[in-house]
Amino acid sequence: MPRPLDTLIYNGTVVTVDSAFSILKDGYIGIRDGRIVQMASRPGDIPLPAAAETVDADHGIVLPGLINAHTHLPMSLFRGLADDLPLQVWLNEHIFPAEAAHISPESVRLGTLLSCAELLLSGTTTCCDGYFLEDRVAQAVLSAGLRARLGQGVIDYPAPGVPDPRENVSHAAEFGDRWRNVDPRLQPSIFAHSPYTCSGETLKAAKRAASDRGLLFQIHVAETRHELRRIRSDTNETPVAYLDRLGLLDPYTLMVHGVWLDESDLSILSKRDVKMVHCPESNMKLGSGIAPVPQWMAHGLTVGIGTDGCASNNNLDLFKEMDMAAKLHKAHSGDPTVMDAATVLKMATIDGARAIGLESEIGSIEIGKQADLIIVDVSEPHLFPLYNPISHIVYSASGSDIRDVMVSGKFLVRNRQLTTIDIDDVMDRTNALAKEIRQILRQRPRQAGPSTTLRLGQPNN
Amino acid sequence: MPRPLDTLIYNGTVVTVDSAFSILKDGYIGIRDGRIVQMASRPGDIPLPAAAETVDADHGIVLPGLINAHTHLPMSLFRGLADDLPLQVWLNEHIFPAEAAHISPESVRLGTLLSCAELLLSGTTTCCDGYFLEDRVAQAVLSAGLRARLGQGVIDYPAPGVPDPRENVSHAAEFGDRWRNVDPRLQPSIFAHSPYTCSGETLKAAKRAASDRGLLFQIHVAETRHELRRIRSDTNETPVAYLDRLGLLDPYTLMVHGVWLDESDLSILSKRDVKMVHCPESNMKLGSGIAPVPQWMAHGLTVGIGTDGCASNNNLDLFKEMDMAAKLHKAHSGDPTVMDAATVLKMATIDGARAIGLESEIGSIEIGKQADLIIVDVSEPHLFPLYNPISHIVYSASGSDIRDVMVSGKFLVRNRQLTTIDIDDVMDRTNALAKEIRQILRQRPRQAGPSTTLRLGQPNN
8 A cells, every 4th residue: 555645635626737738627636755646536525545734725726836937036126116118228227226236145135035935925836047146046046945947147247246257157157066966946057148248259158058067048039129230230140040150049048038030030949949938028018029929839939938027027926927928919919819828828837847948847737747736716706707727827817816835745835825935034124125225216316327337238129 | 173084094105196196105094974084194103183993004005996997897707708719709609699698687786796896806996887787787886885887788789688779779878867866976877889789870879868868978999900891891981980970979988999090080089088998908818909098198088997898808907907008008119118107007097087087086095085995905025125106006016915995985895805795695696607607618619600689790800
């Protein structure tokens, strides 16, 4: 007789997001040693398997934990600091000065924990991050219990923790070496900021450092029309053709944004099996444009979804991001059948897992996979009546409908309460920092001027 | 000495949405006989005025209750019934058959109460509705305690409660007469469905019935490209020019959607001071197009925001709708400065009030106005830190952040609990109906066929 389960979740509508998109009505999931070992519909009232801990999903929807394929965790510190501005003004007059003045190991830790709290409370169990002082991000993520791909940033300007840009790639490589075998939940990565803020030499060196270590290589590409024009003017190539010539494009490259792509770019990306991340809310809010995601998919590309950093969104709720992605492309194309709810849910689960190379472990509810699970409470009026759980997830629910969140079989949110993060302490400490930031805002009311340490060129639209 | 206040709300950031867009830090609001009679910032710890009931906003944001300027309340019954379909398939194969089979006085009552619960819990205190069997809508809204403009539908097809279309206008006029002086919170209206489902004679008669009674006249106009083509083909005019020729356009006409408008249409609408409602999520989800709202505003038009019915959204959360409106037009125009957060918040408050003719009573927090107020809880991680309350309302909050909701000084939601709606009873009763609808869904799997009683022509995109 097998030993009892560690945890049994029952009485839920289990949306597996497996290859058949199976939905188990009145389903249960058995978990042992952090993995899914049993799952089935329960016909009638047959006895449930024995388990040390039994969790009634109370007719809720059980989903694979959501995957945020692109974010900058510490930037929750700057949520709502400046909005409705051209990217150049937003970056140069608000975000960069705030980063220059306030990004430190401790603020990175606090911002990361604040973001982890928001991610968990809204049902995200895995994120793919890129920032600076990434060791502090890693420590905070580990303590919060999320699963993550974390990329140390590479940029050809002085950056927090990397005062000398000549050391940017070696910093990132060392980060990769340090974190490669620390914890199975945490995978290091290298995050090159963009083709307009890194030289060709830097990009090649960063990609080589990633490839040598078997690490995912993340990069923002073709985000704005300005970037497209600038790369064209420098190289006579599109950003994608330029990166392809540098040898940067392969299945372990994660390309973020991809707003300004033409058919020839898409053919290159498809041939190289580059992984894509769509950040609709950030692209919309900054007026960057509308990424041709239905065309990405028509070219067979793997597509995850990301919130981007909190400062350009201004939240980390993947439910809102799914709703936005589904509706944006219908509006843009005039075709209400594009980006249907199931396609969008896959972007936030199994396709996001594929994009960041974790599809054998997460992204769907299947026997043998990690027990990264979330339970959506469907008892509120806005989720009633329930004809189709996929529709509700994409079009009606929001992050606040999440009741429970589990990573590797461990509850990180139980009955809407965080179990691993002392959020009151994080918010108290962040408040002191926010006060300083407000002070500076008052002293510098929309006044243009160069930032002190970090300047990513002069992007605009 | 004045008699004490009925209610005092204190310790909140009061976003008044008055003409100066004043924000009262550590503000308080005194309420007597359902109206705002005092308001101020509280410098230091000065004593507060005496009140029978004292409510600590706990550093939350206090806003005027939100105004949903266009919805179809009973349609929450069909939330998520069918998505990702062309409008024609969605209407003719799913929504119309469901309405024909399931719309009855009792189902209208239940759907309305379900929607009122969702509206209140997400911070909406006033809605402008259009449907059939509107007497039942009115009774349900009155019992729930919301403020509303309610329009009995007019359409040249048999409709629930109006089997003979020749009686459509007289039904609507009688509805207006019946409800004109019943309750100050409830204002009747006449809702003509559209220029493609009502003849010119019907439209003129419906507008005359509204004008004779001093009632708001609501109408869907220029929602789809198909409608534009059809009216052009029938009349050689745009829908707006056609309605203008019929004499339908004046300051008491509320035009919903307005996706397909040209410059000449906008000039007409501006000259006639027609009021506009933008329903971004519905337009996006149905692939109808993107209404030129920044151009509406450039022409000086008054613009409210609406969710449309639940079946094409699929929620009634105006926070999501604000976020969508702000981002959609930035993406579409490539200009991140359009539809800034303050503009969008005004659409959901004072401009919505102007659109439906209630700006002297609601839409802002000012002395003498109705105490229609909501308190946003900002203690959760996703609303932290707080630099700018307007930014948080539009870009970070969602309906689930609402703690308290008051209409005319009476709490309809207190500590997230409904005080006037027995939601368990509503959900129990709706469940029985939803079971029948599911049954029919199973019997009619995407099978095309004419609906039995209600058919609004063959709109498509």
